Amino acid sequence: MSQRRVLVLNGVNLGRLGQRQPEVYGATTHAQLAEHLVSTGRGLGLDVDVRQTDHEGEFVGWLHEAAADELPVVLNPGAWSHYSYAIADAVVQVPFAVEVHISNVHRRETWRHTMVISPYVTGTILGLGLGGYDLALAHVASTLPA
Numbered sequence: 426m427s428q429r430r431v432l433v434l435n436g437v438n439l440g441r442l443g444q445r446q447p448e449v450y451g452a453t454t455h456a457q458l459a460e461h462l463v464s465t466g467r468g469l470g471l472d473v474d475v476r477q478t479d480h481e482g483e484f485v486g487w488l489h490e491a492a493a494d495e496l497p498v499v500l501n502p503g504a505w506s507h508y509s510y511a512i513a514d515a516v517v518q519v520p521f522a523v524e525v526h527i528s529n530v531h532r533r534e535t536w537r538h539t540m541v542i543s544p545y546v547t548g549t550i551l552g553l554g555l556g557g558y559d560l561a562l563a564h565v566a567s568t569l570p571a
């Protein structure tokens with residue numbers, strides 16, 4: 426079976442997973458998460474490319490790549506989720522996008538309740554920890570044409 430490519434895009438501060446507020450985001454590092462998702466993807470027939478950046482323009486560039494190549498995307502834009510119209514404008518162009526948040530942002534500070542990207546994604550998973558990424562990949566695998 427040919428593997429279908431999926432981009433998993435993590436935004437600002439997610440490179441600090443494992444060190445950053447482990448009580449909220451867990452003890453797994455970004456490198457460990459990436460390795461896990463590549464392996465999960467392989468089991469689902471997906472070729473998963475996991476990336477992280479703290480630079481909004483770079484994140485937008487990856488979304489342009491997904492739009493141009495018609496690649497499905499799993500994205501966690503971190504704090505950009507709450508205010509980046511630039512990322513919202515880029516996500517609109519992507520054919521299939523699942524937004525993941527590790528924490529349940531609606532149980533946290535009120536500024537996290539504003540979600541400017543969510544209206545433009547296919548669906549959102551939040552508050553289910555790192556397992557949300559696995560669920561998103563399983564959904565992509567089940568939705569993509571064979």
Ligand code: DQA
Nearest residue numbers: 438503504526527528530537
């Ligand atoms: C987050 C939630 C955001 O509010 C926060 O800024 C993050 C991570 C999450 O995955 O729970 O960086 O997107």
